[in-house]
Amino acid sequence: MPVAEAYFPLLLFVLISVVFAFIAVALPSMLGPRRNNNQKLEPYESGMIPFADARRRFPVKYYLIAMLFILFDIEVIFLYPWAGTLLPLRDTFGAGVALIPIGIFLLILIIGLVYEWSKGALDWE
Secondary structure, three states: OOHHHHHHHHHHHHHHHHHHHHHHHHHHHHHOOOOOOHHHHOOOOOOOOOOOOOOOOOOHHHHHHHHHHHHHHHHHHOHHHHHHHHHHHHHHHOHHHHHHHHHHHHHHHHHHHHHHHHOOOOOOO
16 A cells, blocks of 8 residues: 555645644634624623723743743653553663663753753742
8 A cells, every 4th residue: 555545634634634723713803793892802700890901911920930840741741652662662672771761861851850840940039
């Protein structure tokens, strides 16, 4: 079976998904009503009258913690596929060979965590 024929269902799936996503985003904006007024620009405060502007600056600390969370969360997500393939790798190469790449990955992760800790990024003040 040629490569093009093997990947045709995947290409068709991606194409249909992109077309459907485009239609789902574009169609309501083209067909929906356009009624702009000042009330739509105000933040919703559970029926209460807003007493201050909702668009204010947040401390950079919140963004730093959010970015660190996303970084470590994505790195932990990379551990799940490795854990799923560990058993077949163990049977083929042995447990030690299967642990070397993830050991290097975790070492880099721990070095990054120690660096952030030493710079005070994890201290909430």
